[in-house]
Amino acid sequence: MIVWVIAGLLGLATGLRIGWALVNKQSLVSTAMILALGSLGLVAALNWPPLTLLIDTTLHWPNISMGLTQLALIACAAGSCVMITTVSSDRKPATIRKIALAQYGVAGVIAIVSFASFFAAGQQPEMAPEEYLRATLSSEGNSLPWLLPLLYVLLALTLVSWAGMRYSNRSRRGRALFVFTIGIVLIVLASGFFLLRAIWTAGPVGVGAAATLLGCAMLVVAAGSLLPSVEDWFGARRELRIISPILKELGRRHPDIGIGVRPRGPLVFRVAERMSLISDALFLEATAADSTRRLRVDTSGSLPARDDEDDDSDLEVPAVSPTAQARAIAEWIYAGREGAAEDKHADFPGLGWLRQPAEYSDREWILEISRGYRQLAR
Missing domain, CATH: 1.20.1070 (Rhopdopsin 7-helix transmembrane proteins)
Incomplete structure (x- = not known):
């Protein structure tokens, strides 16, 4: 036996x-x-x-x-x-x-x-x-x-x-x-x-x-x-729980982002595919928010016109801790959900805030943002 x-x-x-x-x-x-x-x-x-x-x-x-x-x-x-x-x-x-x-x-x-x-x-x-x-x-x-x-x-x-x-x-x-x-x-x-x-x-x-x-x-x-397969499976299950709330919210806002055939294979592949959906949706959200802010500034005339140097500085990673940076992105997404209170509104922090710090990979950065959103959703 x-x-x-x-x-x-x-x-x-x-x-x-x-x-x-x-x-x-x-x-x-x-x-x-x-x-x-x-x-x-x-x-x-x-x-x-x-x-x-x-x-x-x-x-x-x-x-x-x-x-x-x-x-x-x-x-x-x-x-x-x-x-x-x-x-x-x-x-x-x-x-x-x-x-x-x-x-x-x-x-x-x-x-x-x-x-x-x-x-x-x-x-x-x-x-x-x-x-x-x-x-x-x-x-x-x-x-x-x-x-x-x-x-x-x-x-x-x-x-x-x-x-x-x-x-x-x-x-x-x-x-x-x-x-x-x-x-x-x-x-x-x-x-x-x-x-x-x-x-x-x-x-x-x-x-x-x-x-x-x-x-x-x-x-x-x-x-x-x-051991790698066992750890991958348990790790993938944990990561699915972390990204599930923000994926659901971004999927509601951008239903077309997930159109297509879902990949089959190990669970880690499916987690990677869902993270790519979150990344694409965040990019669309940030692009739309930045365009709206620029249009509001140009039409109101309350702020001076932005030159190229200002545009470059807006893309820089902010001088805050990675956790605080991810938390700001999560709060911005969380404030835009359906049924959110008006007093809980959060302005778009800027395109530079979406760029992950040097010590973070793309996957780790999506997990950090998702972790902050999940804490808010609780």
């Missing part, structure tokens, strides 16, 4: 990566992640005794599922290594692609040699995966087919662990990379224990303990891979 939970989580993570790759442009990183997660899920599935027996019986070679497990471990190490080197490299795309192909080529050669060594060792009686490991990684068994794949997995995933720890940070993706790297470190430890068992038959840790550690490592890798 635990094996299928691990395989299911890894399969879910692989499916999410495949879906992301279909929605976005396929890249080396996406392909490498799909290969790494899918191969690790295959390792978990191949170690479920009923499936192991079915594969061995179908292919008419006892314990061949263990040979396939070696190939899956090599593919996981190769995909993880390509992923981390591609992310951390600042070389040209053509050079990165050549490096990735070279890494896949090395992994392919090791996989062929390992599989050939597995068949060269001859057939053995049908055994459960853990029993097979105990038999082959003992003084009476033939541990040679395990040496090369375990050594490659150990070296490749050590590189992944080092790079993963180096590039982990407090961002959403950085946290996921940290959890993923912890899982890779556990796989390195489990591979090291298996390798020591193959070389030194006594070994500091038994096969059962090393297999349990490998299972825990798979769970941590799956958690690290799913």
